[in-house]
Amino acid sequence: MRVMLLVTDLERGGTPLRLARLAHGLRELGVEVAVGCLAPPGPVSRELDADGIQTFACGAGSARDVAAILRLAGHVRRIRPDLIHSTLTHANVAARLVGFLLGVPVITSTATIEMERRWHAPVERLTAFLDRGHIVNSAALAAHVVQSFGRRVENVFVTPPLIATVGDRLDRSVARAALGIEPSAFVLAWAGRLDPVKRVDLLIRCTELLESSTQLLIAGDGPDCGRIASLAAASPATGRVRLLGWQRDLSTLYSAADALVFPSRTEGLPNVVMEAMAFGLPVVASDIPPHRELAGDSPRLALVGGEDAADWAAAVHRLRADLAAAAAMALLARRYTAPFQHAACCAAATIRVYETVTSKR
Template sequence: MADGQKKILYIASSFGHLAAFHQPYMKWFAEQGCAVHAAAGGDRRDLQGVVQYISLPFEKSMYSQRNLAAAWRLRQLVQRERYDLISLHTSLAAFFARLALLPPCRNRPTVMNTSHGYLFDRDSARLKRMLLLGAERLTAPVTDWLLVMNQQDREIANRYRLGKNIVFTRGMGVDLARFQPATREMRQMARDSMRVQPDELVLVYAAEFSERKNQKMLIRAMQDLPDSVILLLPGEGALLEPCKMLAKELGVSGRVRFPGFVRNVEDYYAAADLCVSASRIEGLPFNVMEAMACGLPVVLSDIKGHQDLVSGGQNGILYPYDDIPAFVKAVERLLDEQTRQLMAVAAYRAAQPYGLETVYPTLTGIYQTALHGHA
């Protein structure tokens, strides 16, 4: 390492997360002359700007002993490498990484935690909220910078002083060059490739199959929607097969499509008429912002993160979480093509402030300030 060169450590639960959301910023650090290291679980991914990779045995369960082992390895790594800045991502990895820095010492690196969404909110069960909020309060003394992405998380962070410098951001930035409204020809090609008929209304929900994402509710709702409504569910995860079985049991498997993991998710937005979500909790959902940037109106569960993206029923509709009749009513309202077209224009406009070109200079400015120890 060159004399005086700054060293940056990125930490997340998986290398896949870093690859999906943070490569422009890791590259930026490298362009500033920093040595960038990445520590995460899962399969290694090549990352722009990264010169060293560290594999960590993270598991999704907060109570796994493997996570404590990962924290111990991180503590040794930080003591050995003497990083200037640690950039934390994903709730589990961020907690155990900060736990590894307790008790705080005088010469520790600057720690920036980017909260992609606390896994609790004002509606969470009391015990769950107490445990997860308690974890954040425990690690607040070593959280020099806290970046939050929605208003409810901002309120929580400020109320409980979960970081020394709390900054509200617009996420990590959506690639608006990739996600934009499809031309008529692109839309027709996408619908033809997915065997969608001209008179069918297509809903899309691109997400990991999990309890939190709640695809089962959407599948159940398909029983009450017209036969002309099609549901696209790109993604993979632990509940993919149970969701397929549920669709078959309910007799809607012909109208619910499971394409699995896809790299061309923009083609699914091109084929769709509406973006939907049944999620229980979010930070600032990329899938929704991408769909809005493609000009799709949205029908979303009324939760934090979603509330930040939908305003006054102009670009979409919020419905009470897990309320099938309310969801069905919202979709039926948007069967009207003129209503969809008006909301599509509003959705496209609402997505523009979340574009990478807008967010990138803001975040790199924050990183520059933190890197040089200013508040």
Template sequence: MARETPARVVFLLQDLEFGGTQRQALELGLRLDRSRFAPEFWMLADVRDFAPRAEAGGIPLTWLSPYPKVGAQSLAGLWRKLKASPPDLFVPLTAVPNIWGRVFAKLQGARPVIGTCRGGGAIKRQHERFLKGLCDRHIVNAAPLAKELIALGRPAERVECIPNGVDTDHFLPPPDDMRPVREVVLCLARFCEDKDHETLIRSFEYVVARRPRAELWLVGDGPLRTSVRTLAARSPVRGLIRSYPSTPDPRPFFQQASVAVLSSVREGLPNVLLEAMAMGLPVAATAVGGIPDLVVPDVTGLLCPPRNPEALGETIAGLLADEDKRLAMGRAARERAVALYSMDAMVRRHETVFAQALAGKRAPAAANRDAET
């Protein structure tokens, strides 16, 4: 029987800081079919970077604590809110929400709950070995995460791999007359351990040895911001390294870049590479997590091993040295983003999983073949 009112789908986030998971949650919440689903965002910490856009899109926001860090007051607020206003469907995102959200939902008998794994270290950080059974099913954004969950004993039919989506009408290549005239290597990434900015900064020394006009732009915020900036300030090529804070609209940075780069040691399926590809940029990145599924070597970019500054530096320098190859890769990257990573496809697949969970149905095993191959 069809529901008379839309199902309340509560997304539990750590905060609304500028970040990949927050951006994907926002895009999903804004695009869900409101005749079927009524999205809400609950936040454990009071950081509001994306709040204006969420509010403008009509998404109700609940701040479970007045502090910018998760603490006892955040968890007490979550316990009270779950008890007072249990959702029809509960979807925690990132590590802390997945841990405490699932534990509290289980203790209060909330059903259904959808666990999520979105980053390369998520399964370990979220203690999935012990907590995987506290949700009805999982959504992951990269095939390696699905394989890891299944290897831990999670039934394949309870794991759905849904790649991130990118708004290819918003992230558009600049006109030909606006091509960058400088050799900007752009890293738009949170300053945290997973992104390994140290390797990137060291690799840039190899880049400058071959391309003396190159510039490295670091865009982001995060817990390691000070240490990363210190590393950059101590680099022999520090005069060519710039640092900028995160921004809700990264398009001006992409428009001025020649190459998008990530030096990560752990990843899910990084939004920043999808956005770069949609804007016609070739990618130089490490072959970790879901990146090899996203980047086609020698077609849309180049891959190299993690924690190898020389290999990454040579990869970047090679792209900067060959404009024709770089432009051809950028065109192919745009085509791949449009063909395989549309926002519409991402939203529709989430809606299917949400509807199955609300109906108490298991996802068809065929839907998870990609995770098992």
């Protein structure tokens, strides 16, 4: 089977990185894979190229660059896939149109519960009839696409999430020395693509309310990086908030941290949260459907509702006051996420969906 994986861009971020891991898993199982994006090539493109996975880019200059769809059609004619698997609304719409015109089956995907861009839902509804099914990686996302996109339940396929294996845990003192952190500090970590929807500014306000021994380490880059850097510089906690930039390997950060804090307004099933859970790091996250699914009834992570920094500070206080309970929560989380670190297992489930949808019509 030859499969084309298509996404809006291949910049560093949760969805492109998850797609790259899927490509590796599919290749391990004998699937011929090409990975591409509507935008110009990004860092993930270069990493895939280096790993011997074919990539392509449609060079879209903006969301309104209709010529990118024509360039996508050219790539499809050249690569001649048996199936196009797209992810995110722009890529989904482009794949549906090109697949319909060229007679190539298309399966689409949603990676997040979108609330910011309200036009996504009607566009997904309008074009959904052109694909053969929709893949998500959580029950929360499945419920979202059925309700918001009008997808039929029988055409929504839930496959296991696939998370990166974070490097080995380092000695805490070694990790802290590498990051220039005092041994006695209480360290909060955040990692990901800096975007307003991630609400990293809320974490800066939270840190201002916490003890002077508390430090916040922010690992990532993205469109909100400049604003977050300015807020951190102007904050009363400026000496306790540090931006580390993009970190390809988070093992040093996780080894040095006492907890991951993740206040996103919307998410799908966030890679960083699941990676921290798999690493055994306690997690405090926003009370949204995907995080509730990860928390379960046990719970496996602590949830905080709303945007009040005082509520987040109180949650961190509770975690710090009962480290034994935090460790027990982290152990449950680590056990829960263990199966999701095997690329071949998750890729096999995806292949079964491919076989199901290509056997239709």
